Amino acid sequence: MNVKPMREVEEYLAPVAQSVGAELVEAVWNNRDRSLTLVIDAPGGVDLNLCEKFHRAADVALDELDPTYGAAYTLNCSSPGLDRPFKTERDFARHIGEKIEVHLYAPFAGAKYHEGTLSAFEDGAVVLQTAKGELRIPFDKTSKVCLLIEV
Secondary structure, three states, rough: OOOOOOHHHHHHHHHHHHHOEEEEEEEEEOOOOOOOEEEEEOOOOHHHHHHHHHHHHHHHHHHHHHOOHHHHHHHEEEEEOOOOOOOOOOHHHHHHOOEEEEEEEEEEOEEEEEEEEEEEOOOEEEEEEEOEEEEEHHHHHHEEEEEOHHH
């Protein structure tokens, strides 16, 4: 099925998300089940009411954009989830001061896994405060960076 680029969909829907107090994290097309999933986040988190509010607003906007060139599709809206990997500088900025985990492709500072408090993301590096001090880990060396979920 031919669909518009997801980047175009994201740019088109970003103001719609802002209008309901959310941020559009990403738009994901699944060709197998012909569905468009819109992932949103908000400072206080995402609840069912916010998802519904954004879904209704996005549905109207998508009728105008027509991302599938008239073909039928299912529209889904969800939160990113606690374990969603950080992908953008905004993701890092949103979580400054929080505990994160960093997974690496190869050992860095003696390990392929580090956890600590995110203090910054600058010059393409994750700046992490650990029990052993500050670590500056180049983002391109990481396989996954996400919130540390403590149970």
